[in-house]
Amino acid sequence: MLIVYYSMTGNCRRFVNSSGIADEYETIELKKDNIDDAIDEPFLLVTPTINFGEVPPMVQRFLQKNHSQLIGVASSGNRNWGGNYAKAGDRISEDYHVPLIMKFELHGNEQSRKEFKEKVGALDESIRREKV
Numbered sequence: 001m002l003i004v005y006y007s008m009t010g011n012c013r014r015f016v017n018s019s020g021i022a023d024e025y026e027t028i029e030l031k032k033d034n035i036d037d038a039i040d041e042p043f044l045l046v047t048p049t050i051n052f053g054e055v056p057p058m059v060q061r062f063l064q065k066n067h068s069q070l071i072g073v074a075s076s077g078n079r080n081w082g083g084n085y086a087k088a089g090d091r092i093s094e095d096y097h098v099p100l101i102m103k104f105e106l107h108g109n110e111q112s113r114k115e116f117k118e119k120v121g122a123l124d125e126s127i128r129r130e131k132v
Contacts, residue, residue, distance in 0.1 A: 076105065076108070078106060
């Protein structure tokens with residue numbers, strides 16, 4: 001399983017990198033030079049939320065081409081936005097019928113990074129079982 005993330009301000013990058021997930025899974029950061037690349041394996045998306053609960057345009061563009069391989073989403077946000085906190089994850093989950101595995105604030109904390117690693121492991125195990 002692949003972990004794909006987009007980071008506008010560095011929060012998602014910091015979250016993914018500090019979770020230790022790259023020790024077990026390949027990670028790809030979405031940037032202008034790879035946004036149109038095709039992904040040919042199942043992936044989990046980690047995305048920030050922008051404006052008032054919106055999905056970043058770069059993520060929308062990437063998903064237009066690659067949504068068929070999307071198996072789950074995690075999103076960051078700021079609790080100060082109330083009901084729009086990490087709302088991009090809700091939107092992606094609803095639009096593409098994949099589980100929202102978690103929301104985390106800004107770049108996360110130790111507990112959210114541990115939770116992320118556990119949930120990624122469980123999702124990966126579930127995907128492997130389906131293949132058998």
